[in-house]
Every structure is written in structure tokens, then in C-alpha cells.
Amino acid sequence: MSRNSIFFLTDYGRRDGFVAACHGVMMSIAPDVRVVDLTHDVPPQDVRHGAVVLAQTLPYLPPCVVVGVVDPGVGSERRGIAVVAGDHVLVGPDNGLLPWAAAAAGGVAEAVELVSPKYRLAGEAMTFHGRDIFAPAAAHVAVGVPVSRLGPAVGAGDLVRLPEPKVRARPGVLETEVHVVDHFGNVALAAGPDDLAASGVGAGQRASIVRGGPAGPDSATEVVVGRVFADVAPGEMLLYVDSHRHVALAVNHGSAAARLGVEPGDQVTIRVLAP
Known part of the structure; x- marks a missing residue:
């Protein structure tokens, strides 16, 4: 052929x-x-x-x-x-x-x-x-x-295979890895929409992002859960599902990777915030 x-x-x-x-x-x-x-x-x-x-x-x-x-x-x-x-x-x-x-x-x-x-x-x-x-x-x-x-x-x-990224979802919490960072500084995570749903994180909610495990040493960053970049004001951070069906983080008109200081392989914990 x-x-x-x-x-x-x-x-x-x-x-x-x-x-x-x-x-x-x-x-x-x-x-x-x-x-x-x-x-x-x-x-x-x-x-x-x-x-x-x-x-x-x-x-x-x-x-x-x-x-x-x-x-x-x-x-x-x-x-x-x-x-x-x-x-x-x-x-x-x-x-x-x-x-x-x-x-x-x-x-x-x-x-x-x-x-x-x-x-x-x-x-x-x-x-x-x-x-x-x-x-x-x-x-x-x-x-x-x-x-x-x-x-x-x-x-x-x-065939040689790369280690599969770690993902753990439970009510109110999603632990995952940074999968890849794109040219714009958007951070695609290893988790997908099903993992997001299993954690109870949905559009319109607010969540905290911590680099590291559940007791990670870094301070939390608050994000809005939405669908498109315009769901947040310029300079604000959004958690959404990207075009490749990965849970992702972006800063409207900015770089989420730079804001969070993350790179591929880093662990990230997402926690739902009370209304």
C-alpha cells in the first residue's frame, strides 16, 4: 500500500x-x-x-x-x-x-x-x-x-513505553499530572472529562490548584471552572476541558504554566471550593 x-x-x-x-x-x-x-x-x-x-x-x-x-x-x-x-x-x-x-x-x-x-x-x-x-x-x-x-x-x-501518567479522582478532589505545556502556556493535565466528573468538579464552580500532592508545600491558586477562555476576565485562570479532551488550565491572555510554575510530570491537586 x-x-x-x-x-x-x-x-x-x-x-x-x-x-x-x-x-x-x-x-x-x-x-x-x-x-x-x-x-x-x-x-x-x-x-x-x-x-x-x-x-x-x-x-x-x-x-x-x-x-x-x-x-x-x-x-x-x-x-x-x-x-x-x-x-x-x-x-x-x-x-x-x-x-x-x-x-x-x-x-x-x-x-x-x-x-x-x-x-x-x-x-x-x-x-x-x-x-x-x-x-x-x-x-x-x-x-x-x-x-x-x-x-x-x-x-x-x-516496544518501549513511557510510564502512564497518574490520575486519581475522588469526591471533591482530583490528583493528576501535568501532561504537556503548549506554546501559549496552557497546561494540559493527564486527567480527562470522566475524571473531572468523578471528582464532582463542574462548570461554574471554583476550585483550588496546588502544585504537588494533597498536602503539597505550595500555596493554592483559585480558578474558575468553565468551558472557554472568555469565561474569565483577562489575567484570570480557567480550568476547562481542552480540544484534545484533557482537563487543562489556562490564563486568559496569559500563561498558566508561568503562573503556576509547573512543567510536564509535576503533580497537581485540584480541590472543589465551597460555594
Whole structure:
């Protein structure tokens, strides 16, 4: 099955020629395939951030190949893999970057290790697998090469996975983790709408946010529970469900991450305030 698009995500940035080199390799192998930059602004070495972006974006993409390269272990013993999930093929390092996206596409149907020399560049560099291994593999798949030809099968259960975020909901309290912080400083939490409902937190209420556990050391920040940014005045904080179905925190015309001093992986406790 050929696919006419390759979507490309990395932490390479745009200052150097890394992205262009990968584009050149893919275009040389698959000149009629469109290469679309998903983003190259993943924070350096932040595998979790890249995994979240892929998982959030993949359900909205047409059948395609996705190359993800956030690879602090490049040159080590970590595998390069290709994963079939739904109508998509995901190519990248076996470091937890791809499984959340695969799950969002219906789960891993097939996975292989990228070892066949026929589908990588000759004389590969130990420190640039994006150009020499992942880009060529993606381009060959895009023009119809079966994934099974890229290397031996890997069991879905053998893929490296990131730790699942912790969420605990009980009446009046929701304990969760910061999942990702976006460009605007909005803070997406690991909890979803069902967790919010289980805690009894609903629109129109007020809640307190504490960074840390239930007895965390930080002072509480009061927020309004709403649906859209305009539910609070400029400069005020809102708790809402975002477009990816995550419970989230935002400051209208500001940065919730800066206000709270949080980053991905931090624990946050939300507590309903009495009317």
C-alpha cells in the first residue's frame, strides 16, 4: 500500500540543516510523495512532549507515514522501529515516542526493527539516524515497500513505553499530572472529562490548584471552572476541558504554566471550593 504523504516531527529546530537533509533523503527516494512538517519545535530530548503531540495529531491525519525523531539515545543500543497502526505507519526510535500515537490510531497491528541495509543510507552516521535510517525507511514505505521488508518482527508488548501518567479522582478532589505545556502556556493535565466528573468538579464552580500532592508545600491558586477562555476576565485562570479532551488550565491572555510554575510530570491537586 502506497501513501502519498509523510508527516515529520522532530526536536531538530530550524537553525541547522538537519530537517532539510531529511527532506532531501525522502524526496530523493519518493519524489511524488508530499513531506509535511508536523513540528520541529519539540523541546530538545523531550520524548514525552513528542509522544503527546503525535498522539493528539494522528487521529486527524489522512492515511500516511509519520516520522518521529526525538532521540536522546541515538547511537546506543535502542532500536529503530516501524509500527503499523490503523492506516498509518509510524517510524522512529523505540524509546516510547510512538506507542501513544499508535494507541490513538487503534493499536499496534505490526512492528518491525529497522535493520535491512537495503532501506537505509550507506555509510550511516552513528549520530544522525533521522537522515540515515528513519527518513529512508519512511520514504520506501510511502512508495509501497511492505513494512515487513524493513526488518524482523517486534512484538507489540516488547516496544518501549513511557510510564502512564497518574490520575486519581475522588469526591471533591482530583490528583493528576501535568501532561504537556503548549506554546501559549496552557497546561494540559493527564486527567480527562470522566475524571473531572468523578471528582464532582463542574462548570461554574471554583476550585483550588496546588502544585504537588494533597498536602503539597505550595500555596493554592483559585480558578474558575468553565468551558472557554472568555469565561474569565483577562489575567484570570480557567480550568476547562481542552480540544484534545484533557482537563487543562489556562490564563486568559496569559500563561498558566508561568503562573503556576509547573512543567510536564509535576503533580497537581485540584480541590472543589465551597460555594
